[in-house]
Each structure stands twice: as structure tokens, then as C-alpha cells.
Amino acid sequence: MHDMRFTIPGQDLNREPFAVKIPDFQKKSEVMITDKGYKCRITNIVPLSDLERLFQLRIIDPLEREVFNFRPGQFLMLEIPGYGESPISISSSTSNHEFIELCIRKAGHVTSALFEARQGAFVSVRGPFGTAFPMAEMQGHNVLLIAGGLGIAPMRAPLFWINDHRDKYRDVFLLYGAKEPSQMLFTYQFEEWKKVSHVQMSTIVEKPDESWTGRSGMITALLDEFTFDPKDTYAIVCGPPVMFKFVCSHLDRLGIPMNRMFVSLERRMHCGMGKCCRCMVGSTFTCLDGPVFDYWSVMNLKEAI
Amino acid sequence: MIYKVISKREFKAFIDALVRNNSSFGPRKVDTGSNGEPIYQFMPVKSVDEINFDYTVTHSSAKHFFLPYRDELSHFNFSDGNWEQEIQYESPPIILIGLRPCDINAVNILDDVMLHGAYPSPYYLARRKNTFIIGMDHLPLPDCFCHSMNRHTVNHGFNLFCSDIGDSYYLSINSSKAFNFLKEFRIEEPSYEDNCSLIERRKNIKNSFETKIEVSGLPCFLDIEFDSPIWQKWGDKCLSCGSCAMVCPTCYCYSVEERFDVDLKGSTRQNHLYSCNLVDFAQVTGGHNFRPKNGDRLKYRYYHPYRGFAANDNQQICVGCNRCGRACLADINPKDVINDLRLERESCMICVSPSPDKT
Numbered sequence: 001m002h003d004m005r006f007t008i009p010g011q012d013l014n015r016e017p018f019a020v021k022i023p024d025f026q027k028k029s030e031v032m033i034t035d036k037g038y039k040c041r042i043t044n045i046v047p048l049s050d051l052e053r054l055f056q057l058r059i060i061d062p063l064e065r066e067v068f069n070f071r072p073g074q075f076l077m078l079e080i081p082g083y084g085e086s087p088i089s090i091s092s093s094t095s096n097h098e099f100i101e102l103c104i105r106k107a108g109h110v111t112s113a114l115f116e117a118r119q120g121a122f123v124s125v126r127g128p129f130g131t132a133f134p135m136a137e138m139q140g141h142n143v144l145l146i147a148g149g150l151g152i153a154p155m156r157a158p159l160f161w162i163n164d165h166r167d168k169y170r171d172v173f174l175l176y177g178a179k180e181p182s183q184m185l186f187t188y189q190f191e192e193w194k195k196v197s198h199v200q201m202s203t204i205v206e207k208p209d210e211s212w213t214g215r216s217g218m219i220t221a222l223l224d225e226f227t228f229d230p231k232d233t234y235a236i237v238c239g240p241p242v243m244f245k246f247v248c249s250h251l252d253r254l255g256i257p258m259n260r261m262f263v264s265l266e267r268r269m270h271c272g273m274g275k276c277c278r279c280m281v282g283s284t285f286t287c288l289d290g291p292v293f294d295y296w297s298v299m300n301l302k303e304a305i
Numbered sequence: 306m307i308y309k310v311i312s313k314r315e316f317k318a319f320i321d322a323l324v325r326n327n328s329s330f331g332p333r334k335v336d337t338g339s340n341g342e343p344i345y346q347f348m349p350v351k352s353v354d355e356i357n358f359d360y361t362v363t364h365s366s367a368k369h370f371f372l373p374y375r376d377e378l379s380h381f382n383f384s385d386g387n388w389e390q391e392i393q394y395e396s397p398p399i400i401l402i403g404l405r406p407c408d409i410n411a412v413n414i415l416d417d418v419m420l421h422g423a424y425p426s427p428y429y430l431a432r433r434k435n436t437f438i439i440g441m442d443h444l445p446l447p448d449c450f451c452h453s454m455n456r457h458t459v460n461h462g463f464n465l466f467c468s469d470i471g472d473s474y475y476l477s478i479n480s481s482k483a484f485n486f487l488k489e490f491r492i493e494e495p496s497y498e499d500n501c502s503l504i505e506r507r508k509n510i511k512n513s514f515e516t517k518i519e520v521s522g523l524p525c526f527l528d529i530e531f532d533s534p535i536w537q538k539w540g541d542k543c544l545s546c547g548s549c550a551m552v553c554p555t556c557y558c559y560s561v562e563e564r565f566d567v568d569l570k571g572s573t574r575q576n577h578l579y580s581c582n583l584v585d586f587a588q589v590t591g592g593h594n595f596r597p598k599n600g601d602r603l604k605y606r607y608y609h610p611y612r613g614f615a616a617n618d619n620q621q622i623c624v625g626c627n628r629c630g631r632a633c634l635a636d637i638n639p640k641d642v643i644n645d646l647r648l649e650r651e652s653c654m655i656c657v658s659p660s661p662d663k664t
Contacts, residue, residue: 082383086590241593274423
């Protein structure tokens, strides 16, 4: 009979080149973006309100710090070893390579664990993932930023960007609404935005208390304070999902083209890489094709908002 | 691809040589179902006698060799206020014997998902590269609808494919490794008769499909039927157990979770396979659920294979093995749902449209 001795050494079973480019496991940069996180130290924690804090992270490795480039509107996966990962939108300046700032609300398992962390603790971030606000496309136009509640967190990156390139944009408006005056975030930056960035800004709350002197009502009420040409305006809308519908339809009535309104959708991503399908809306991945969508795409996506 | 013919006796000797020295998995009868039919699964085999070559179809699919139920993504070692992340991609080489064409097609689809996307998965790649696949064709079960999905034949993605032509197997050799193994055995060039019987076999398989689903234009059709009451009707039956996704050869949705080691000196990040039918699939932090109803989730379960994937990758992800239909506790199967969906609108069109010619 035959010699039936076949030994197949490990890794040598199928020698043929497979139908795909194999990631180079030795090359750090290729593997890093998928599974290996950048190790960060929490350098500062700024309490913003009862539930929200601003975490300032610094990537420890200088090379990794240099590699971590993001665009306004992108998100990262924040991982606390042992507790889990959570998608968080980046709310720091894109030109700031030294620190990453994340505005986080204490809401779930991971963020609760993060709120226990002290300054100097180590966390890990993966990313950045997703699409960004088309800041280059907006150049030479008016920009209308509408933020509701925690929606101010992803709005800070475009604000910083506009501040860096202020001469390229025309009038910039920031409308910011919150449920209660105590939930208004980044109040210490309002003057800076108004005076340094030359942003025309207005705020509104839904439920005013006795200390509140400003306006109260829905955020769309603020639109009549400003005059701008809707045909020449880009809008960015961030906030809770319920806000998108009435704000965007209001802007649509004003005459802002649908493909010039951008919203940042929210889903619970588990991988950030278009694999786990947890964030899928119809045939679209929020993590790959989003989180920034123009309103036209959102209208075409079923069950998006 | 090289084509050869091997006698069944010689083929058994070949498989025996292969399985005796390698970690191999083949179809074995593990249980008997409530209807008296045997239940087959891919199980570890040590000799050729343990393999049921004439099995019908396995209960679970072969995807678990590439996407295990639980997969460790990375490990964190804690030390005094600090941690180190450790990632391993290694996977031991294995041999899979007796995969059906639809199973191999499913693996090819998973390749598209896992390797051709924006972020190729190294975990999947390591497993895929270290797997030696021997495929075998079979006569379809009454409820298979691979032919409707055009997945009843397979052209690539295997190392060796065997078609049963009576006394011998017609081999399609798709890798040099497989060819090297076969060198030790008596294989012959296919004769004219062999070629004829292969074509006869293929024809026989093609004509044996009893279940047919009309899938042409289905993506557009699903768009139109997004708000159809059909989804609620089937959703009311659905138990949201996720059995269908567990046995499906192409369902790959997963969930990532992290857990501490028992000794608290480390933690692991694992992914585990998930199902879009489970209640919290689309739930976000704060408790909002984007698909709170059974019908919504069932609809998504059909939209992902039949519509979403077609829009993204120009192919439908379903291979038509009907494992989900067999595993479903509530007796929901794709054939009934899709036919129901088509029928609904068509019957309604007959009602509303004036048809004077109709007698």
C-alpha cells in the first residue's frame, strides 16, 4: 500500500497566495488600526455638568501620537480594559496633536467605569473611524452649526477647524439648545467662540429656571435671529435623533439644499470597521459610511432617524 | 484547475491518510431529530470510517471554523496601575472534509466580507489560510433552494472538490498542495465517459431542486415592501431566539464584549456571534432601541442578506441552504416569507387593477 505519512507543518497548509493582500503582521501601522489600540493616559478631567465630563487624553507613544490624525466629525473607539469599548466622537481640535479631548456623558457600562477613573489612568483608543464633515467643501460659504444637548461635543471639532481657517469661511452661526440651563456645556468657551472665532452665537433652553435670562423654546426658534442666504449656506446638525427630523425639515423649508445639511447619526458600534453590523442602517454602515451623512442620504435610508 | 478521476476505494485511502496525521473535521451523525432523520455535524475525525460521505447536510454550517462562537480578539495583562495589550492571530492548520457547494460558496462570501472590506480581519485570514477544504457535491434536500440563489455549483474557494460519478469521484484540484498529496495515489485522466457522467451528475443535481424562490429584482421589491404588513405578520410568529443566525453559513454579525479574567490579573476582549433577531441588537446607550418590534428585526434579518448586501457588494449573501428554516422553532423559512411578500402585492394588484380580458 501507500506510504501514508503526511505531516503538515503549521502555517504551511495552503501555500498558494490567497485572493487578498495579506496584512503584514510585522508592520505595526497596518495592524494597529484594526485591533491594537493606542495607549493613552488621562491627563485632565474637566467636569462640565452633573453627567458630562471632558476627558483629555494623551497618547503615550510619540510615533503613535503623530500617526493619530483625524478630521472633524470622526469618532474613535474608547476602550477601558476589562469593561469594554464605546464609540465616542472626538471633540478636540484637529491641529492639536498633543491631546485628544472627549466629551462624555455618564450613560452606560463603559462610561460609568470611565467616570471612576482618575487622572493618570491608562485607557486605549482605536481609530479614528468614519466619515467627516466636508470642511473643504464648505469654504467660501456660510456655515450654520446647530447643536442640541450633547451634540455640542462633535461640534467642537468643526468649530476649532473654522477658527483655524476663519478667513476661508463667510458668516458662521452657532445655535445651541439644551433642555435645562444646568445642562449647557462649554459655557466657558462661549465668549471665546464669539470674540475670537467670530461666530455669531445664540443659545436657547427648553425648560428655563429663574437664573436663565435668555430665550426658551425649541431650537428652530433661534433661526429668525440671524439673516443669511440659505442658498449659500451649509448646515451641520448634531443632537438627539428626535432633533434631526424637525430641524432638518425646518432648514429644508428655509431653502438650504438637502445635500448641504449634514447630520451625525448615532448607533452602538461594536467594531468600528464595518464588520459587526450592529450599526447598520439599511445597507449602510454608520461606522464606515457615516457617522456624518448628508440629509439627502438620511432621507433615503429607511429607519435612520 | 486540474481534473482527475479517482476510484472510491482509492479515495478512501487518500482521505484516511490525510485524516490520520492531521487535525480533520468531517460530517458525522451526532443525533437523531424528532422526525427520525439523522442530524449531522462537522466533528473531529480520526479515521475515514468515521466520516459519513453520503450525508445530507449538516445542521450547523462550516462558518464556525472561521468565525467561532467566541473568539478572543486581544488580551490585556494588568500590572500595577498599567496594562499591556497582546494580540494573537495564530491558528492551527485544519482539514475540512465534505463541504457542500453552498457551504463553500458561503465561505467565499465571508471572504468578501472579512477580507475585501475597508479593514481586513487578520483573525479570519489566519484561519482561512490554514484551512484545507475538500468539497463534495450532493443531491439537494427537498427544501434546499441553492439553485434559486445560483449557489449550487462552486468554482473557487476550495482545495479539492469531488463530484460523485458512480464508482469513482471526479476531482477538481484547485491547489498545488492537494495535487502533491494526490501524487501518492492512483489517479487517472478523465475519460470521455467520465466527462459525460460528470455532466449527467450536474444536470441531475440541477433538476432535483424542488424548492424555488424567485429572487430576481428582489432588492427593489424589498424596498417597495418596506412598510408591508407581512413583516408584522411573520414577526408575530418570530420568537427572537436567534437560532437562524447561529446556523446560517453567512451570518457574521457579532458583538464585542470584554471580561475580566478570574484572577483579575487580566482581561480579554472577545467577539461572539450575534443575531439581528435578538432584542438588543440595535439598542444604543441610554436605552433607545432602533428596532424594538419583532417584525422590524425579522425584516432586517431578510434585508441584510437579500437587499443590503446586494446594494453593497452586488451579490446576495444567502446561499439557499435553508438551514435557518430547519432550525427555526417557529417554522419560519425564507421561501414562505419571500413568496408571501411577492404574493401580497400581486394578489392586491389583481384586485385593484381593472382586467376586462380576465374571464
